[in-house]
Amino acid sequence: MSSTADGRTPKLAQARQDRPLFAIMLRLLAMMMIGATYAIGKLLIERGANLAEIVFYRQLFAFPVAAGWALALVGPALLPQAPMRTHVTRTSLGMIGMLLNFGAVALLPLAEATSIGFTMPIFATILSALLLREQTGIHRWSAVLVGFVGVLIMTHPESGNFASAGVFVALAGALVTALVAIVLRDLSKQESAPVIVFWFTLLSLPPLGVLLIWYGQMHDPVAWLLFIGLGLTGGAAQLFMTSALRYGPVSIVIPMDYSQMIWATLAGWLLWSTWPQPSTWAGAALIAASGLYIAWREHVRRRAPTISPAEDRGGRSG
Template identity: 40%
Template sequence: MPAQITQHRPGLAILLKLLAVSMFVVTSALIKETADQVPPGEAVFFRSIFAIPVILVWLAARGKLRDGLVARNLRGHLARGVLGTTAMGLSFAGLAFLPLPEATAIGYATPIFTVILAAVMLGERIRLFRISAVALGLVGVMIMLWPRLGTSSALQDTATLGALLILAATICRSFVQIHIRQLVQTEDTAAVVFYFSCTATVLALLTAPFGWVMPSGHTLLLLVAVGLIGGIAQILVTSSYRFGPASMLAPFDYASLLAAIVIGYFWFSELPTLVMLAGALLVVAGNGLVIWRERQLGLMNAKARSVSYPKS
């Protein structure tokens, strides 16, 4: 949900984006650390409810508190909440069974699936260039998944379950991206951020009868940290788009893989495989081609508008 650029400060924009990306990886690591003690629904609850105070303080500081509390499309916010909460729950569940770098890399497929869904659901035209980029990305996804699916005993492997859960979360996030494109046409970005956290909190609370536990003091602190850090990361990534265009900042999303490799190694003693890195590289390449094409189209459209409407 890129915000409108208020100042062009690329250095600050990149710094904010990198901080946000790193903090999101930290929240994933914290969720992974608590996954064997806390069910995914309970983790989603803590991630959402403790992000709300952070978001409210941020909105108040920016003078956007009123905008953040105005919901013109309640049904749209609810649909976004259901999709986003489902994606978050699936992702948290998958982290329990999959190495952090691999879970991060599979998540890179979101833009690839978004392009496909945009064509199916929004009727967007996909030309040969983007079709090739999508195909490249999908090949990368299959390469990453193949070691989990390519053996006769794979279905009994918990890592296979983790990979499928992360993949399902990725597809759900693609639906979220499509829905947000429509939602922001009538809703303020602040409202989208705030009401998602509220909706996710309520929906996660509904999972309490299905096995919530009383966390230990240490686990409780980690869960609270997940919410606070996640809320701050959301603010940082939203703020980054105030100082630089989305096309410039998009490639820095992939810094999360480096962060995941470092954290995975030192925290969980995990190392990425060459097959996973090869697949991730193809997914990143496919996404990069889509980003480059979108940037080119944006420049061409801007040039056309400047020719059609010359300054007097």
């Protein structure tokens, strides 16, 4: 089989295929898998597992999925094209983000932790402006403000939803996840998604394995089945999320991410007999609206034609 100029197979060089309905289905499946991953993580915490074990086994049992997916699309050309330090940075942030996100699930009801996680695009907008000096207009800053109003509604002391520690952990998880997204912007210019996921999973196992020397415990067969399910659902979620972008534009695919709230609410009701407070629904609606508007403005910005300075001055003078 012939390869492209960068040594990769033609499978990675092919353009995005326009199959929007299939893309939506894949993204919805990904959100269902993410909901299952966090629900399983919460069950494991209740059975005595700690965060180090949860993140390690999530990566360990996801590795066959990541490796199989990468080999199917890339073949043996898995050596990174980007500097290894970039992969190490992505891996470090990814591990911290997972620890925080599972920590939020341990401290909060599932739906509330999920809702606060939706602030990730808000943090990404702020970080892009601060770190990348990306131009951010009044539209996106207004969306950021609306999103934080949603957070305040959800976390107001009178809402009685949850303890403040869980809120801060969930917000920290969203912040670190936003940092991961910024790193991935640069990394994805040099690497394909399967290669990025493969190296993230592989590089995370040694440091997490070291943590298990101190924090590893004995578990019963049910817990081991849950650990396996944790990794498989997490790996499947990554596969479905990335594959969706091969078949549909971001503006269609990304809004499906908010369907995760449905699965979080359903799991909370079925497994823990919990139901979100009215303030949670109101705050989540504002956060989701903020994230959707930010995604839409990004879509509009990327589609806007490039205007030279001379053309810009001429247009404004008329």
